[in-house]
Amino acid sequence: MRIVAYIPGHTGPSYHRITLPLNLLPEVDICVTNNPAADYGFEKGCDLFLWNRVLPQSLFEALPELKEKYGFCTVCDLDDHWDIDEHHVDYQHYADTEFARRQLEHIRAADLVTVTHNRLADAVQPHNSNVEVLPNAIPKMGQFDIARDKSDLVRLFWQGSVTHQADLEVLQQPLRNLGPLSGKFKMILAGYDEGAEEVWFKMARTYTAGFKSQYKIIDGTSVLEYYGAYKYADVCLVPLVRSKFNSYKSNLKVLEAGNLGLPVIASMVDPYLDLPIYYCSKGRDWIKHIADLVQSGRRRDEAGKELAEFCQEHYNFFTINQKRKEIFEYESSKAGS
Helix, strand or coil, X not given: CEEEEECCCCCHHHHHHHHHHHHCCCCCEEEEECCCCCCCCCCCCCCEEEEECCCCHHHHHHHHHHHHHHCCEEEEECCCCCCCCCCCCCXXXXXXXXXXXXXXXXHHHCCEEEECCHHHHHHHCCCCCCEEECCCCCCCCHHHCCCCCCCCCEEEEEECCHHHHHHHHHHHHHHCCCHHHCCCEEEEEEEECHHHHHHHHHHHHHHCCCCCCCEEEEECCCCCCHHHHHHHCCEEEECCCCCHHHHCCCCHHHHHHHHCCCXXXXXXXXXXXXXXXXXXXXXXXXXXXXXXXXXXXXXXXXXXXHHHHHHHHHCCHHHXXXXXXXXXXXXXXXXXX
């Protein structure tokens, strides 16, 4: 089987949904390209053409002719909902480019749609009945096979981009009430982007209780290297605003923590429900769980081990990737019959 996949560049979704899993598919010929030229990658044959979310319009319009010429099936992969929150930093851009309309066009045109979880599959079903769930997962190899640095302080870790400014604000008040723990913990904020310095200053001020906590800010890096920041983590904080768009995200942040056996404290919202982590529905929950884990190495170890075992059983990368291969082989066989 030969798969051609289009990615717009080295983005997080392109990496976790296309580049990483495809490059670890056994006995499959892979061509991953960011060249939108219509015939690029197809001239050597193609059984299945894959992309995440939307294609460049010129390539999307050429798909019917390309399918007829090369006989491949098409797969549109989704890791997010198409309706974005109004408070999201990209809301106006999505509105101006009619992203939701274009996303639904791609969903309807694809032979198969793959998604990260059942809730997103249910949302896709009215638009394309051929939908399969392939959860995100982390392989214990490459950049994900690291050892954590030692620290005398318990490091409370968060990593992300400026799109999560509203999510970090969930922690604003709780983090100002950790005074009794002063001197026992350090805030780690990873993903700094100098191109968005003003927003990052606000995020850092929130995460460090007005720069009163001990802290370390780690520069953002490419998706091919980003996981290295986790070597500075002891407890992962995963705040998320309750909203429709956020509820359709994947639980990748928890999986990243589970890969290293790190405990997680998270907002009690989808996509983080039904996992062996510490949940928070109000400010004092964050204070309680942070205090418990900062003061007890045994609890950190036990919670991290439980999450690691859960992820290994339910989000095993190679088990999910084998399912991916079987689904792709079946779909490509239908196109060739």
